[in-house]
Amino acid sequence: MEQTSENLRKYLLGSLSASEIEEIDVQIISDTNLSDPLAFAENELIEDYLDGALTPEEEDLFRRNFLTSNERRSMVGETSLLREYADRFSEPLVTVTEPANSVFEKLRSIFARPAFAGATALAALLIALLVWQTFIRDSSTQLEREYAAMNLRDIPAENSFSSISLISSNLRDSNSAPRHSVNNLTDTVLVRLALPAGDDAATFKAVISRGSTKVFAVASVKSYQNPNGREVKMLLPRSILEKGQYQIRLERPSGSGPLVFSLNIE
Amino acid sequence: MSKGDGLTPKGFENLLALFSEDREEAGEKYEAARAGLHRYFRFKGCSDSASLADETMDRVAAKLETMDGKIEANPIAFLLGFASNIVLEYRRSVAKEIEYHENLHSPRAPIEKDRKEDEGNCLNECLARLPEKDRDTLVVYYTARGAEKQRRRDMLCKRLGCSVGALYTQIHRLKLTVRECLNDCMKKSL
Numbered sequence: 266m267e268q269t270s271e272n273l274r275k276y277l278l279g280s281l282s283a284s285e286i287e288e289i290d291v292q293i294i295s296d297t298n299l300s301d302p303l304a305f306a307e308n309e310l311i312e313d314y315l316d317g318a319l320t321p322e323e324e325d326l327f328r329r330n331f332l333t334s335n336e337r338r339s340m341v342g343e344t345s346l347l348r349e350y351a352d353r354f355s356e357p358l359v360t361v362t363e364p365a366n367s368v369f370e371k372l373r374s375i376f377a378r379p380a381f382a383g384a385t386a387l388a389a390l391l392i393a394l395l396v397w398q399t400f401i402r403d404s405s406t407q408l409e410r411e412y413a414a415m416n417l418r419d420i421p422a423e424n425s426f427s428s429i430s431l432i433s434s435n436l437r438d439s440n441s442a443p444r445h446s447v448n449n450l451t452d453t454v455l456v457r458l459a460l461p462a463g464d465d466a467a468t469f470k471a472v473i474s475r476g477s478t479k480v481f482a483v484a485s486v487k488s489y490q491n492p493n494g495r496e497v498k499m500l501l502p503r504s505i506l507e508k509g510q511y512q513i514r515l516e517r518p519s520g521s522g523p524l525v526f527s528l529n530i531e
Numbered sequence: 532m533s534k535g536d537g538l539t540p541k542g543f544e545n546l547l548a549l550f551s552e553d554r555e556e557a558g559e560k561y562e563a564a565r566a567g568l569h570r571y572f573r574f575k576g577c578s579d580s581a582s583l584a585d586e587t588m589d590r591v592a593a594k595l596e597t598m599d600g601k602i603e604a605n606p607i608a609f610l611l612g613f614a615s616n617i618v619l620e621y622r623r624s625v626a627k628e629i630e631y632h633e634n635l636h637s638p639r640a641p642i643e644k645d646r647k648e649d650e651g652n653c654l655n656e657c658l659a660r661l662p663e664k665d666r667d668t669l670v671v672y673y674t675a676r677g678a679e680k681q682r683r684r685d686m687l688c689k690r691l692g693c694s695v696g697a698l699y700t701q702i703h704r705l706k707l708t709v710r711e712c713l714n715d716c717m718k719k720s721l
Contacts, residue, residue: 296567
């Protein structure tokens with residue numbers, strides 16, 4: 266007999282009758298077809314638990330009959346982590362879709378009269394521009410947001426990334442930019458940028474260009490003290506580095522003259 | 532919980548005879564039943580379900596020896612009688628642990644700070660190793676809450692051009708990859 270998702274959920278919580286439980290027990294042992302729906306029901310239950318969407322009775326059953334193994338507890342922890350990660354890096358469009366609609370609906374009811382037709386169109390245009398400016402204009406990609414988060418954390422001295430060390434082109438002949446082979450780089454590359462003596466800015470904005478085209482940006486990278494002076498350490502994805510000549514431009518929050526670093530990828 | 536004494540050659544013969552008179556067919560059915568017990572213990576929320584499946588077979592074999600290997604009941608129903616007792620024993624043995632862990636993993640009382648930080652770092656590392664498309668799929672899948680969930684998942688299915696079932700299978704596969712990586716990473720960070 267085919268089991269409904271509701272039945273499987275109750276089975277996992279242990280709230281079915283003894284005969285219903287036995288029916289599913291036998292099905293689990295005798296054929297494999299129930300494994301996927303049960304695994305799905307497990308995940309849905311965990312999400313409902315984390316959402317606080319279980320009734321008090323269900324929550325009690327969940328703790329007594331479901332959270333009974335290290336595997337299940339790990340599944341809860343892992344789902345919780347994935348959700349936190351997803352919340353940090355979700356697409357902004359999702360959070361603005363609904364409010365934008367409701368605001369639009371309200372405005373439409375106010376300006377629906379014919380006398381206001383022109384004003385309505387103008388207002389709609391202004392609102393659309395405002396929403397675009399406020400919420401959607403962020404043109405950073407998912408990868409840029411991810412690396413922005415990675416660069417906000419301290420980068421440990423001991424790490425497994427391949428490293429590229431550069432000094433500012435302001436201090437050297439830009440034609441002698443160092444050359445690196447893309448084949449020797451790890452998926453995430455640590456770029457170390459030596460700062461001129463006396464430059465003690467704590468953070469910079471980094472823009473990476475290939476030729477005249479911007480290929481990547483990191484909103485905030487940090488400077489670190491090393492025995493020879495200060496340097497900026499920045500993590501970049503290898504996937505943005507193809508063969509060619511690159512420029513890394515560090516912009517200070519104060520807006521004073523940027524530092525430019527050159528790099529050749531072969 | 533007491534561990535069975537393991538299968539003797541005679542016990543194993545009795546077990547095979549439980550499934551079929553034809554030895555080859557009996558062997559296949561025995562393996563299928565053992566895998567079924569493994570699934571059963573896993574979905575009953577038991578740790579180490581493979582050992583519990585073996586424990587069930589040991590107990591059934593011991594019982595068959597006292598009965599000269601002859602039973603009238605359906606073999607699966609017979610196995611289930613022993614397996615359900617093992618589940619009860621398992622639950623009694625972990626009752627105290629549950630109380631401890633429910634505090635540890637309740638959404639209202641998050642995992643201790645240091646461990647959570649390590650897990651967070653490991654997760655970042657593990658997700659960074661996934662292809663961007665897979666990472667995005669996980670992010671979109673897990674962003675939605677409550678009523679928004681279905682809409683979000685339908686949107687994802689449309690984007691990926693797959694059914695809800697296929698989407699779930701993909702998420703399940705990705706989670707297994709992430710879980711394996713997380714376990715390795717957490718072992719290193721200890």
